[in-house]
Amino acid sequence: MSSPFRVAFPLGVTVGKWTRTFEQRFPRVELVVRPSDDPLAALAAGEADMVFARDAEPDDERHLIPLYAEDVVAVVHHEHLLTLEETWRLADFDDEPRVTGKPSEALMRSVASGDGVALLPASVAKALRRRDVVALRLEDAPQSRIGLTWPREGQHPLVDEFIGIVRGRTAHSSRNPDVAARERAGGARARKRRR
16 A cells, blocks of 8 residues: 555635545545645645645745636625625725635624625635625636645655546546556557457
8 A cells, every 4th residue: 555645725625526536546545635724834844745725836846737716706794885786896895994814714703793804715705605794706806726736856656646637637548657558568469469
């Protein structure tokens, strides 16, 4: 059995479809998947072999594959006057106090109590949703980018396999070394039979 393969991800990122596929293809590998408030710190500390990270950049220490981007929304109390509008722009919130900090239940309680508005990635707002808070889609907000990152040095042997799964490669892809070896062996046998 190989060493455990450890993956961390931030709030709002859903990794289930990729981790289920990994477990099906590598049933003998212990896959450890855990949420993290700071996936990049977990990667740097050696607590994860690969992480999904929000708004990260590649650097001298790690590789990064951009995966997708999501909208940033304004999260406000459900009776806020701006909820009466039909469209929203960042400038609509210039005069509003901001609730900042790590996305959490406490932050959402602060918004719900009328302390101000928060700008959050849409998936984070959805993960923390409450009945007394609404998320308003902003027409001009920046997007939050999600990427997959891993260390440049000391890469776990299954990193490439996980990347393949995330990118949609099938189990029979010729990029899978075991499959490629079987295909080469099968091709060699077929050529011998034709002779």
